[in-house]
Amino acid sequence: MTRTITHKLDPKLDLMLERVVDVPPNRVWAAWTRPEYVKKWFTPAPWQTVDCEIDLRPGGIFRTVMRSPEGQEFPNAGCYLEVIENEKLVWTAALTADYRPQNVPSVPLFTAVILLEPHGAGTKYTAIAIHGDEEAAKKHADMGFHGGWGKALDQLVALAKKM
Amino acid sequence: MTRTITHKLDPKLDLMLERVVDVPPNRVWAAWTRPEYVKKWFTPAPWQTVDCEIDLRPGGIFRTVMRSPEGQEFPNAGCYLEVIENEKLVWTAALTADYRPQNVPSVPLFTAVILLEPHGAGTKYTAIAIHGDEEAAKKHADMGFHGGWGKALDQLVALAKKM
Numbered sequence: 382m383t384r385t386i387t388h389k390l391d392p393k394l395d396l397m398l399e400r401v402v403d404v405p406p407n408r409v410w411a412a413w414t415r416p417e418y419v420k421k422w423f424t425p426a427p428w429q430t431v432d433c434e435i436d437l438r439p440g441g442i443f444r445t446v447m448r449s450p451e452g453q454e455f456p457n458a459g460c461y462l463e464v465i466e467n468e469k470l471v472w473t474a475a476l477t478a479d480y481r482p483q484n485v486p487s488v489p490l491f492t493a494v495i496l497l498e499p500h501g502a503g504t505k506y507t508a509i510a511i512h513g514d515e516e517a518a519k520k521h522a523d524m525g526f527h528g529g530w531g532k533a534l535d536q537l538v539a540l541a542k543k544m
Numbered sequence: 545m546t547r548t549i550t551h552k553l554d555p556k557l558d559l560m561l562e563r564v565v566d567v568p569p570n571r572v573w574a575a576w577t578r579p580e581y582v583k584k585w586f587t588p589a590p591w592q593t594v595d596c597e598i599d600l601r602p603g604g605i606f607r608t609v610m611r612s613p614e615g616q617e618f619p620n621a622g623c624y625l626e627v628i629e630n631e632k633l634v635w636t637a638a639l640t641a642d643y644r645p646q647n648v649p650s651v652p653l654f655t656a657v658i659l660l661e662p663h664g665a666g667t668k669y670t671a672i673a674i675h676g677d678e679e680a681a682k683k684h685a686d687m688g689f690h691g692g693w694g695k696a697l698d699q700l701v702a703l704a705k706k707m
Contacts, residue, residue, distance in 0.1 A: 388642060439602070439626060440634075462625060462643055463602060471603075475638040475645040479551065480625055480655040482638040482676035492643040513645035 388494050388509055394518050396510045396526045400534065404541035406467045406497040406504045411544065412537045413470055413495060419445065422536035425529050432456075437464055442478040458483070462492070470495040489517035489524070506534065551657050551672055557681050559673045559689045563697065567704035569630045569660040569667045574707065575700045576633055576658060582608065585699035588692050595619075600627055605641040621646070625655070633658040652680035652687070669697065 390397060402409070412418045416433035423430040424447050431454065432446035444458040460476035463469055473492040477483045489512060496507040508530055512518040553560060565572070575581045579596035586593040587610050594617065595609035607621040623639035626632055636655040640646045652675060659670040671693055675681040 394644070471643060473639060473643055473645065476636060476655065477676075479674065480634060480636055480657075481554075481557070481674050482636065482653040482655060482680075484676060490645040492639065492645060494643075511642065511644050513640075513647060517645070 388496070388511075390509070391511075393515055394512045396512075396518060396522055398506075398508045398527060398530045398534065400506050400531075401500050401503055402506050402534070402538045402541075403503040404538055405502065406499055408541040408544050409497055409504050409506060409537065410467045410470075412541050418540060422533060422540045423447075425532035425536070436478070437461065439464060440479050443472045457485075457488070459493075468497055489521040491517065491521060508534075551659070551674075553672070554674075556678055557675045559675075559681060559685055561669075561671045561690060561693045561697065563669050563694075564663050564666055565669050565697065565701045565704075566666040567701055568665065569662055571704035571707050572660055572667050572669060572700065573630045573633075575704050581703060585696060585703045586610075588695035588699070599641070600624065602627060603642050606635045620648075620651075622656075631660055652683040654680065654684060671697075 412422060414435060414437055416435050419433045419435070420430045423445060427450040429448045430445050431448045434442055434444040436442045439462055441461045442458060443461055447455045447457070457474065458477045459472045459474045460478060460480055461472045463471040471492065471494050474485055474488065474490050475482065475492065492511040494509040494511065498505040510521060510526060512521060575585060577598060577600050579598050582596045582598070583593045586608060590613040592611045593608050594611045597605055597607040599605045602624055604624045605621060606624055610618045610620070620637065621640045622635045622637045623641060623643055624635045626634040634655065634657050637648055637651065637653050638645065638655065655674040657672040657674065661668040673684055673689060675684060
């Protein structure tokens with residue numbers, strides 16, 4: 382089945398990483414949706430993801446704990462909104478399990494959209510971070526969105542090649 | 545098709561209105577999902593809903609403008625999360641169109657879950673407001689959740705009987 386899956390970008394509020402990678406969509410999907418894989422690629426080294434919980438359904442939790450090189454731990458919990466296997470994954474940090482609103486004042490709040498399309502033997506990979514205002518988008522960009530998400534994607538691809 | 549549609553209540557954080565009404569689920573659904581109907585019942589009189597926009601899909605906008613008896617207008621925008629015809633409607637005020645996070649500091653932020661089940665010739669109607677903390681739940685209760693949502697439901701039923 383071919384679907385048209387798009388997101389209308391707002392260049393002032395959204396950040397996007399788009400790249401063709403040489404691993405197929407089902408492996409990218411596995412890397413994103415299985416905790417044992419997420420822990421291996423999700424945070425650019427030397428940061429680590431030391432815990433991960435995934436309840437892969439709309440309303441299900443996506444929880445991670447990141448650890449800084451100095452050993453400080455940063456727990457995050459979000460909520461899946463759309464789960465279309467091998468094609469589209471959406472979750473938001475504005476909600477936690479069962480769509481419960483949550484306040485996360487220290488982090489630029491965003492909704493993430495991951496789009497996967499077959500591209501030859503590989504995948505056209507699109508990751509979008511959707512923010513509520515320009516301040517959050519700028520803060521996220523300044524924190525290194527493009528470099529960070531790009532480096533994490535390198536790690537994902539390296540892992541996916543070994544699956 | 546019979547589904548098991550439940551929400552695990554947190555009594556400290558959630559407010560619930562449950563009632564059997566003598567109109568069938570498809571009319572309750574119509575009242576909730578068509579702007580011309582929403583404008584007729586959504587706000588307890590003498591408040592009015594003077595505008596309503598509905599894009600009935602996960603990620604679609606649910607926007608209303610309420611008007612106080614003194615003529616002051618209060619715009620609200622939320623985002624649909626689940627849309628299962630005649631059975632379940634979920635939207636959140638934590639997000640707006642296309643899952644974009646939004647800050648609505650003046651209102652107790654909540655996600656709403658509306659569950660409809662056939663009950664004889666009528667409907668078992670369950671409305672749940674899910675909050676992120678006890679303060680928001682209490683504020684919403686103090687604002688008159690039970691009376692307000694109950695009176696609005698009376699208006700919905702009166703409208704549905706005339707459909």
